Amino acid sequence: xxxxxxxxxxxxxxxxxxxxxxxxxxxxxxxxxxxxxxxxxxxxxxxxxxxxxxxxxxxxxxxxxxxxxxxxxxxxxxxxxxxxxxxxxxxxxxxxxxxxxxxxxxxxxxxxxxxxxxxxxxxxxxxxxxxxxxxxxxxxxxxxxxxxxxxxxxxxxxxxxxxxxxxxxxxxxxxxxxxxxxxxxxxxxxxxxxxxxxxxxxxxxxxxxxxxxxxxxxxxxxxxxxxxxxxxxxxxxxxxxxxxxxxxxxxxxxxxxxxxxxxxxxx
Amino acid sequence: xxxxxxxxxxxxxxxxxxxxxxxxxxxxxxxxxxxxxxxxxxxxxxxxxxxxxxxxxxxxxxxxxxxxxxxxxxxxxxxxxxxxxxxxxxxxxxxxxxxxxxxxxxxxxxxxxxxxxxxxxxxxxxxxxxxxxxxxxxxxxxxxxxxxxxxxxxxxxxxxxxxxxxxxxxxxxxxxxxxxxxxxxxxxxxxxxxxxxxxxxxxxxxxxxxxxxxxxxxxxxxxxxxxxxxxxxxxxxxxxxxxxxxxxxxxxxxxxxxxxxxxxxx
Amino acid sequence: xxxxxxxxxxxxxxxxxxxxxxxxxxxxxxxxxxxxxxxxxxxxxxxxxxxxxxxxxxxxxxxxxxxxxxxxxxxxxxxxxxxxxxxxxxxxxxxxxxxxxxxxxxxxxxxxxxxxxxxxxxxxxxxxxxxxxxxxxxxxxxxxxxxxxxxxxxxxxxxxxxxxxxxxxxxxxxxxxxxxxxxxxxxxxxxxxxxxxxxxxxxxxxxxxxxxxxxxxxxxxxxxxxxxxxxxxxxxxxxxxxxxxxxxxxxxxxxxxxxxxx
Numbered sequence: 001x002x003x004x005x006x007x008x009x010x011x012x013x014x015x016x017x018x019x020x021x022x023x024x025x026x027x028x029x030x031x032x033x034x035x036x037x038x039x040x041x042x043x044x045x046x047x048x049x050x051x052x053x054x055x056x057x058x059x060x061x062x063x064x065x066x067x068x069x070x071x072x073x074x075x076x077x078x079x080x081x082x083x084x085x086x087x088x089x090x091x092x093x094x095x096x097x098x099x100x101x102x103x104x105x106x107x108x109x110x111x112x113x114x115x116x117x118x119x120x121x122x123x124x125x126x127x128x129x130x131x132x133x134x135x136x137x138x139x140x141x142x143x144x145x146x147x148x149x150x151x152x153x154x155x156x157x158x159x160x161x162x163x164x165x166x167x168x169x170x171x172x173x174x175x176x177x178x179x180x181x182x183x184x185x186x187x188x189x190x191x192x193x194x195x196x197x198x199x200x201x202x203x204x205x206x207x208x209x210x211x212x213x214x215x216x217x218x219x220x221x222x223x224x225x226x227x228x229x230x231x232x233x234x235x236x237x238x239x240x241x242x243x244x245x246x247x248x249x250x251x252x253x254x255x256x257x258x259x260x261x262x263x264x265x266x267x
Numbered sequence: 268x269x270x271x272x273x274x275x276x277x278x279x280x281x282x283x284x285x286x287x288x289x290x291x292x293x294x295x296x297x298x299x300x301x302x303x304x305x306x307x308x309x310x311x312x313x314x315x316x317x318x319x320x321x322x323x324x325x326x327x328x329x330x331x332x333x334x335x336x337x338x339x340x341x342x343x344x345x346x347x348x349x350x351x352x353x354x355x356x357x358x359x360x361x362x363x364x365x366x367x368x369x370x371x372x373x374x375x376x377x378x379x380x381x382x383x384x385x386x387x388x389x390x391x392x393x394x395x396x397x398x399x400x401x402x403x404x405x406x407x408x409x410x411x412x413x414x415x416x417x418x419x420x421x422x423x424x425x426x427x428x429x430x431x432x433x434x435x436x437x438x439x440x441x442x443x444x445x446x447x448x449x450x451x452x453x454x455x456x457x458x459x460x461x462x463x464x465x466x467x468x469x470x471x472x473x474x475x476x477x478x479x480x481x482x483x484x485x486x487x488x489x490x491x492x493x494x495x496x497x498x499x500x501x502x503x504x505x506x507x508x509x510x511x512x513x514x515x516x517x518x519x520x521x522x523x524x525x526x527x528x529x530x531x532x533x
Numbered sequence: 534x535x536x537x538x539x540x541x542x543x544x545x546x547x548x549x550x551x552x553x554x555x556x557x558x559x560x561x562x563x564x565x566x567x568x569x570x571x572x573x574x575x576x577x578x579x580x581x582x583x584x585x586x587x588x589x590x591x592x593x594x595x596x597x598x599x600x601x602x603x604x605x606x607x608x609x610x611x612x613x614x615x616x617x618x619x620x621x622x623x624x625x626x627x628x629x630x631x632x633x634x635x636x637x638x639x640x641x642x643x644x645x646x647x648x649x650x651x652x653x654x655x656x657x658x659x660x661x662x663x664x665x666x667x668x669x670x671x672x673x674x675x676x677x678x679x680x681x682x683x684x685x686x687x688x689x690x691x692x693x694x695x696x697x698x699x700x701x702x703x704x705x706x707x708x709x710x711x712x713x714x715x716x717x718x719x720x721x722x723x724x725x726x727x728x729x730x731x732x733x734x735x736x737x738x739x740x741x742x743x744x745x746x747x748x749x750x751x752x753x754x755x756x757x758x759x760x761x762x763x764x765x766x767x768x769x770x771x772x773x774x775x776x777x778x779x780x781x782x783x784x785x786x787x788x789x790x791x792x793x794x795x
Contacts, residue, residue, distance in 0.1 A: 020447030031453045035461045035469065042325050042468040043318060050321050175295050181303030185310050194314040201320055278655045285652055289643040292684070368639050370604045372656050373628045379656075529620060530606045531544065 012114045026122050033066040033127070037134055052198040056137050057225035061196055063127035063136045064221045070115035071156045072193065072217040074184040077163055078108060085171045085258065101164065101255045105248075108160045140226050147233070151220040154240045158215045161247035162187065168254040171261075192218040198227065209236070212243040275378055282382030290387060297388060305391030308341060311463055312399065326468045333464060335403025336491055339419070340462035341396040343426025343486065344455075345389050351431045352386035355455070357438035358445050366528065376525060380438070409494055418490045418504045425507030426486035432517035433458070433481075439517070442524035458483055465491055485510040535578040535601065535708070535740070540610030542571040542596055542764075570596040571607065572764040580707075581738040583730075585751040587786070588761040589795055594744045597761070598710050601742070602632050614708070628657065631701035635713035638693065639700055640685040646696045647681040650703060657704040664703065671699040674729055691722025698726065702733065708740045709733070715747050727753045748782040762795030 040058050044051050053061070070076060081104055083089070127136040139145045166183050170176035188194060190213035197205050197218050208214055219236045222228035228236055290297050315337065319330040328336070348355060357380065360366045369379045409415065437451045466474050466488040477484040485506040493503035545565045571593045578584055588594055599605035600612060603619035603626045612619060619626045640649040654664045672678060675695040685693060694714060701709065711730070715723045731754060733739050743754060751758060752772065760768040768775070768789070775785055 020444060021449060024447035024450035028449050028452050028457075031457060035457070038469040038473070039325075039461070039464060042464070043322050046325050047322050052321070175299050177296055177299035178302050181299055181306055185303070185306035189310050189313055194310050195317050199321060200317055274658065281652055281655050285641055285644055285648060288648065289641060292643040364637060367599070367604050367634075368637070370623065371602060371627050371630075371632050373624045373658075374656055526606075529604060 012118065022118055026119050029066040029069060029119065029123055030126060033062050033123070034134075036062045053196065053225070053227050055133055057222075057227045058196070059134060060136050060225035061221045061227070063123065064224060065193070065217060067120040067123040067127070068116055068152070068217070070112050070119065071152070072159055072191070074159070074163065074166075074187040074191075076112065076115075077166065077180070077184075078111065081108075081167050082170065082176070085167055086176065100259065101252050104167070105160060105164060108163060109156065112156060112160065137225075139224050140229075144223060144226070144229075147237070148220050148224040151223055151237060151240060154237070154244060155216045155218075155220050158212060158240060158244050158247060159217075161244055161251055162212065162216075164251040165247060165254070168251060168258050171258045187213055187216075190214075191216045192221075196222070198222075210239065212247060215240040215243045275375070278374065279378065279382055283385045286382075286385040287387060300388040301391040304389055305395060308392045308395055308459075311460060312337070312395070315463060325464060328465055328468075329407070331403055331406035331408075332491075332495060334399050335407050335409075335494075336465050336487065337463040338396050338399035338403050339422055339491075340426065340459055340487055341392065342400060343423060344430050344459040344462075345393045345396055346423070346427045347430035347434065349386050349389045349393070351381060351434045353380040353383040354431075354434035354438035356384055358441045358448060361441045361528075362445060370529070377521070407495070410496060414501070414504055415494050418494055418507070421504065421507040422486050422490050425510040428511035429482065429486055429513055430455070430458075432514045435514070435517040435521050439520040439524035442528045454481065462487055482510040482513055534580055535576075535612075535614050535742075537577075537597075537601070537612045538575045538610055540571055540574045540597075540600060540607045540612060541569070542593075542600070542605070542607045543567050543569045569764045571600075574610070574761070574764070574766055576759055576766060576769060578740060578742065580740055581734070582757065583734050583741040583755045584743065585755040585758045586742055586744045586761065587746075587748075587751065587758060588767075589790060592761045592795065593764040594761060595712065598632075598712055598742070598744060602630055602710055603627060628704065629706055630708045630710065631704070631706035632710045633694075633697050633701045633712065633714050635694070635711075635716040638685060638697065640693070640696060642686045643684050645682050645684055646677075646688075649685065650681070650700060653700055653703050659704050663705065667703050667705060668699075671702060674732065675699050676725070691718045691725075694718060694722065694726060695729075698729065702739075705737075706739070708742070711741065711743045711745075713745050713747075714743070715745065715750055723747075723749075730754060748786050752782050760789065760793075762790070762793050767793050767795070 037059055040055075040062070044055055044058075048055075051058075065072070124136065129135065139148060166180060169183075170179055173179045190208060190211060192208075192214070197208055197214060200208060209218070214236075219228065219240055223233055223236075315330075315333060318325075319333070323329070325333070353360075357366075360369070360380070360383065365383075366380075369376055369383075372379060404411075433451075433454045437448065437455070440448065440451065461469070462483065466477050466484045474484055474488065477488075489498070489503050489506045492498040493500075544567070546568055574593070574597065586594055586597065596605060600607050601614065601619060603623045606620045614626065615629065617626045617629075640646060641652070650668065653659075659667075672681065675698065677695060677699060680688060680692050680696060685696065688696065698711075698714065709730075714730075715726055718726065727750060730741060730743075734741050741754070743750065745751060756771045758768070758770060758772060758775070759766060772782070775789060776782070777785060780788065
């Protein structure tokens with residue numbers, strides 16, 4: 001645990017070193033969020049009756065999405081892990097006394113948290129100070145907030161577990177970059193990063209909600225904004241846990257397989 | 268003068284050919300990037316598509332009109348990115364010191380930086396833009412006249428120049444700092460991503476900003492209104508060309524950057 | 534002829550301290566430090582001369598080379614090369630010089646070397662005939678033959694350096710700057726490179742300015758040495774001026790550095 005903590009500190013300090021980069025990142029994400037909200041506002045005023053979320057819920061969804069971008073961006077993959085897999089150094093990792101899957105998993109989590117921590121608070125604070133209806137609203141009650149936090153972490157874990165799967169799958173493919181490109185953009189779209197899932201036609205939304213992609217940002221962001229409540233919320237949390245277990249188990253099995261293959265090939 | 272131009276074009280063609288030959292050394296990676304680049308803009312398209320399954324129009328623009336708008340912006344941006352990618356990746360040239368080599372050669376700095384990278388991998392996205400463009404043209408009930416066709420051509424020229432100017436600003440900033448360049452994403456990726464809808468969608472203030480500060484609206488919103496027959500003043504035909512003048516301050520900033528580089532040596 | 538008179542150059546460098554707290558502090562304020570890279574540097578180099586420009590890392594060698602090649606503008610002082618001010622008359626100036634950086638390549642990485650040469654021919658607008666005869670001569674002297682057909686990335690360091698040198702001489706420059714041309718080369722390549730530089734100087738009268746840490750380069754190539762330390766010219770003389778009988782050239786230079794406290 002201490003090891004991860006010091007790794008986290010190192011990352012965080014590195015992030016602070018580049019103050020201009022941090023400020024630019026915050027400004028960029030803020031702009032992105034604002035534009036996104038302006039688009040939705042235009043659609044809202046065109047036909048409010050057809051708008052599938054409360055407008056304020058949509059606003060909260062967008063700001064949280066920007067604040068926790070580092071949690072839920074599929075394309076923030078770690079090249080170091082890719083390289084280890086591609087050049088066969090994965091065989092050497094075997095010699096270490098740590099489980100390789102767990103190591104990469106916790107490292108990716110630490111990496112994403114350290115990136116998000118630096119940026120999320122300024123964005124959230126500014127977003128909270130904005131006037132109605134563009135500002136972020138508070139969650140319905142403390143219970144929902146706690147569930148939001150739990151599902152936020154679960155969502156992050158599902159995302160990282162999915163990325164682990166991407167890393168390992170590339171080991172078995174001829175064109176890793178092509179596979180990577182297809183998987184990342186498909187995930188973007190299916191997880192509600194481009195358009196929140198409630199905006200999809202009802203029948204498609206049903207299907208999407210049962211997929212692992214919906215267990216990433218879709219669940220925590222909609223719980224916070226009050227768009228997901230009651231039995232639907234419980235079901236979504238159960239699905240999150242389910243997909244996390246499936247992805248981790250699948251990832252571990254494939255990882256073991258990859259390690260075995262790398263060893264046989266002589267690494 | 269003419270002689271000089273011919274020599275410059277000849278050299279630029281030579282640069283492109285060497286770029287393409289280099290790229291073909293890594294065919295798998297080339298196609299992967301083509302696919303990746305295509306998928307990014309394809310996701311944007313899917314987003315619009317999903318929204319218009321639910322809504323009939325936005326700020327008075329229909330689906331096919333938005334398609335026309337987005338396809339033109341995407342064409343402008345992609346063309347600029349293909350040939351001016353050297354500016355877009357210029358931070359690397361400054362960081363590795365290869366701009367020194369540019370200064371050591373007896374040719375214009377801009378020509379050499381442009382020649383340094385010709386991004387053929389944007390071809391997939393270019394094709395997407397063309398398909399959407401054709402769809403937009405045929406479906407959006409535009410009453411095509413010679414003037415409207417000319418307007419589209421001017422939009423493409425002016426927009427490509429405008430994005431080139433933005434890339435030039437980006438490169439000029441690299442002379443002063445390599446930190447915080449992410450901010451420039453707003454003007455490049457942001458402009459193409461949010462240029463999918465006519466700018467009036469974002470409200471009056473955004474329209475003013477993109478009219479007078481960074482003239483995106485001159486290559487997007489105003490000429491589009493003329494094409495769709497909602498504005499009739501012929502002045503709208505020429506607004507996109509006016510936007511090319513934006514290149515002048517960008518060029519001056521670049522000159523200033525080069526001078527700074529030569530006095531700071533890094 | 535190259536003349537440099539009272540050239541000064543200083544840089545501002547941001548201080549960056551280690552540690553978590555320091556990083557937080559740097560968010561709000563940052564300290565700058567002024568570094569005098571060149572301090573009243575003056576020298577003259579005649580046409581056809583071969584000069585070794587030596588000094589420890591950070592002494593101001595590369596700043597000098599950058600000023601002479603027109604990439605860097607000095608704060609004060611004058612510099613004239615064959616009547617040109619390098620940084621003011623960039624395009625006319627760089628036509629007449631060749632520059633080799635030992636640690637950086639000017640070849641296109643993924644295409645055959647000969648393709649890079651063809652591109653340089655267009656960049657420098659070298660007339661076909663001149664290009665042909667230069668290429669032939671360089672191929673012959675540097676033994677490039679087979680190398681020209683392979684991409685630069687597949688060449689060994691020694692092979693690549695031979696190609697780099699050829700690339701810098703295709704346009705028949707009057708002055709050649711060599712920045713650590715033998716760094717990392719194996720013994721055979723080193724000898725080949727030295728031998729070639731010597732010949733180039735003798736047969737074409739090319740002025741050669743060479744920076745290096747390898748004193749054997751200096752011993753093999755030049756008579757004149759300019760020693761720079763902390764931005765100042767400390768010595769301008771010949772090897773024989775400093776050479777002591779019982780010491781090797783490396784020991785001599787080490788002692789020289791010690792005596793100047795650089």
